[in-house]
Amino acid sequence: MGRKGEIQGYRSDFAFDEDLVNNPVSLRVIHPEFEDINGNVILDDSKSVPASGTARMWILFEVSRRERDAKSIKLGMKGYFMEGARKVAEAEVIEINGLYSNPMYE
DSSP: OOSTTSBTTOOOEEEEGGGGSSSSOOOBOEEEEEBOTTSOBOOOTTSBOOSSOOEEEEEOOHHHIIIIIHHHOOTTOEEEEEETTEEEEEEEOOOOOSSSOOGGGO
């Protein structure tokens, strides 16, 4: 098994630049589901994920999605996988699906 952060079950917090201006930083509970080079979710939790690529990002709390994330997340935004206040990886919003409505909660 690889180092922490290299497998599918990795669960960091997430932040955008606007979240890092305050002290303490304002982290978001948005977790990755890493994809292979064909855009399919990597199903094997013990399999290493690519060092770069794409991930489906899941907002864990409905209230946060509706009241904060849906109002602030835009295409092209740069974000960061966070371990505490430490940036461990960079990301960019390249597609938005299901952010503005979620039938599960409506």
